[in-house]
Amino acid sequence: MDVTKRFNRIIAIYFQLQAKPIVRAQDLAEQFGVSQRTIYRDIKALEQAGIPIYGEAGTGYGLVEGYRLPPTKFSREEILTLAAAEKLMQKFVDPDLFRYFSSALNKIKAYLRYSDKLNVNLLEENMLMGSLAHRFNENVPSALSILFESIAQHKVVDMEYQSSSSANPVHREIEPVGVFHQGNYWYFMAYCYLRKDYRQFRIDRIQKIQLTTAPFAKEHKPLSHYLAKEDPSPTITIRICVPLIYARHMEWERSYYGFVSEEITDAGVIMTFECKNMEQEFARWYLMFADEAKILEPAELKDRIKELISNIQL
Numbered sequence: 153m154d155v156t157k158r159f160n161r162i163i164a165i166y167f168q169l170q171a172k173p174i175v176r177a178q179d180l181a182e183q184f185g186v187s188q189r190t191i192y193r194d195i196k197a198l199e200q201a202g203i204p205i206y207g208e209a210g211t212g213y214g215l216v217e218g219y220r221l222p223p224t225k226f227s228r229e230e231i232l233t234l235a236a237a238e239k240l241m242q243k244f245v246d247p248d249l250f251r252y253f254s255s256a257l258n259k260i261k262a263y264l265r266y267s268d269k270l271n272v273n274l275l276e277e278n279m280l281m282g283s284l285a286h287r288f289n290e291n292v293p294s295a296l297s298i299l300f301e302s303i304a305q306h307k308v309v310d311m312e313y314q315s316s317s318s319a320n321p322v323h324r325e326i327e328p329v330g331v332f333h334q335g336n337y338w339y340f341m342a343y344c345y346l347r348k349d350y351r352q353f354r355i356d357r358i359q360k361i362q363l364t365t366a367p368f369a370k371e372h373k374p375l376s377h378y379l380a381k382e383d384p385s386p387t388i389t390i391r392i393c394v395p396l397i398y399a400r401h402m403e404w405e406r407s408y409y410g411f412v413s414e415e416i417t418d419a420g421v422i423m424t425f426e427c428k429n430m431e432q433e434f435a436r437w438y439l440m441f442a443d444e445a446k447i448l449e450p451a452e453l454k455d456r457i458k459e460l461i462s463n464i465q466l
Contacts, residue, residue, distance in 0.1 A: 161186070162194045166203065174212040231268050234260065235275040243281045244333065246355075248294040288338075288356050295358045299340055302328045306368040309342070312360040313353060321359040322346070327368045330375025331355075335408060341378045343370055350378055387426040390434065391448040395420045398444045409434045422448070431456050 161184050168175050177191040184191075195213055199205050204216035226234075234257060241253045261269060288295060302309045309328055312321040326342035329350070333339070338355040387410065394402065399414070399421035410427040427434045435456045438445065442461075447454050 158194070162197055165191070165194055166198060169198075169203075169205065169213060169215045172214075174207070174214050176212045226264070226268070228268075228271070231264065231272060232275055235272045236279065238276070239279050239281050246288045246293055246296040249297040249300070252297065289358055292358050292361055295355050295361050296331065296338060298361050298363050299328050299331055299355070302363055303330065305363075308364045308366040308368065310362045310364050311358050314357050314359055316357075325364075326351075326353075327370060327372065329372045329378060332375065332379065341375055343372065385428050387428050388430045388450065388452075390425040390427050390430065390450065390453060391422060392425075392438070392445050393417075393420045393422050393448055394441065394445045398441060399423070402441060405437065409437055420446075435460060 164184070165175075165180060168180065177188045177195070180191045180194075181188045195205060205213050206216055207213035238254060238257055242250050245253070261272065264272070298309065301307070306327075309326050311324050311326065313324050314321040323346075325345040327345075328340055328342040331338060331340045340353055340355060341350060342353060343349070344351045390410075396416065402423070406423065406425070410425040412424045412426050414424070415422045425434065430453055435453065438447075438453075438457065439460060442457060447457070
C-alpha cells in the first residue's frame with residue numbers, strides 16, 4: 153500500500169468534510185477511484201485521530217457543528233489557481249455574482265505571504281480573457297445570484313421572461329431547481345406556476361427578477377434528473393463530407409446539431425450527425441458551409457436545402 157497516497161487521500165476527505173454538510177462514501181469512492189470499503193477505513197482513521205465525525209455507512213458523513221482546524225497553507229499551484237478562477241468568474245458570471253466572488257477571494261488573498269501575493273498579481277496582469285457579449289441582460293445584473301439564492305433558500309422567484317416566441321415579456325412565478333451552462337449561455341431549470349410543469353429558461357432573456365419570501369410548494373429532484381430526460385422525438389442520421397480545411401470551422405458548433413463522429417478520408421472529413429431537427433436547425437446551419445460541404449445522406453436534407461435556397465430573396 154502506498155502510505156503517502158493514502159495519507160493524502162485522508163487529508164482530502166477531511167477537507168471535503170469541512171466544505172460540505174454531508175459527504176457520501178459513494179461520491180468519495182468515485183472521486184478517488186477506490187472502493188467504498190476503503191473510504192470507510194479512511195473515515196475510521198480520521199475518527200481514531202480525534203476528528204468528531206457523525207453519520208454512518210449508507211447515509212453520509214459530516215463534521216460535528218463548530219469543529220474546525222486552523223486554516224491550512226496553500227500550495228503554489230493552488231495560489232495561482234485563485235488568480236485563474238477570478239478571471240474565469242469575471243467572464244462567465246453576472247456582475248453581481250462576480251463582485252461577491254471577488255470580495256471573498258480578496259479575504260483569502262489577505263492571508264497569503266508577500267511573495268505569493270506578488271505571484272498572483274503577476275499572473276493576473278498577464279492573463280486576459282475576452283468577454284462574451286449578450287451572456288446576460290445588462291439591465292438585470294443580479295439574475296444569476298438571485299437564482300442561486302432562491303435554490304439555496306427554497307424561495308419562489310418572480311420574474312418577467314421574454315421567450316424567443318413572444319414579442320413581449322410574460323410574468324412568471326417559478327421555483328428554480330438548478331443552473332447550468334451550455335454553449336454560450338446560462339440556463340436554469342424551474343417549476344413554472346404558469347405552465348404547471350418544469351421548464352428550461354435562458355438567463356439572458358430575463359427582463360426583471362425578484363426573490364420573494366414565499367417558500368417552495370414542491371419537493372424537487374436534483375437538476376441532473378431533469379436534464380437526463382431524453383427528448384422522445386426520433387433522430388435522423390445525417391452524413392456530410394467536408395474538405396479538411398473547412399471542417400475545422402465547423403468544430404465549434406457541430407455538437408449543437410447532434411454531431412456523433414468524424415472520419416478523415418481522401419475525399420475529405422465525413423461527419424455523422426444524429427439530429428432531431430433536420431429541416432430547421434440543421435439545414436439552416438448547413439447553409440453556412442453549403443458551397444463546400446456535400447450531403448451524403450439523407451436525400452430529404454438535399455431537398456430541404458434546395459427549398460431554402462429557392463426562397464432566398466436577393
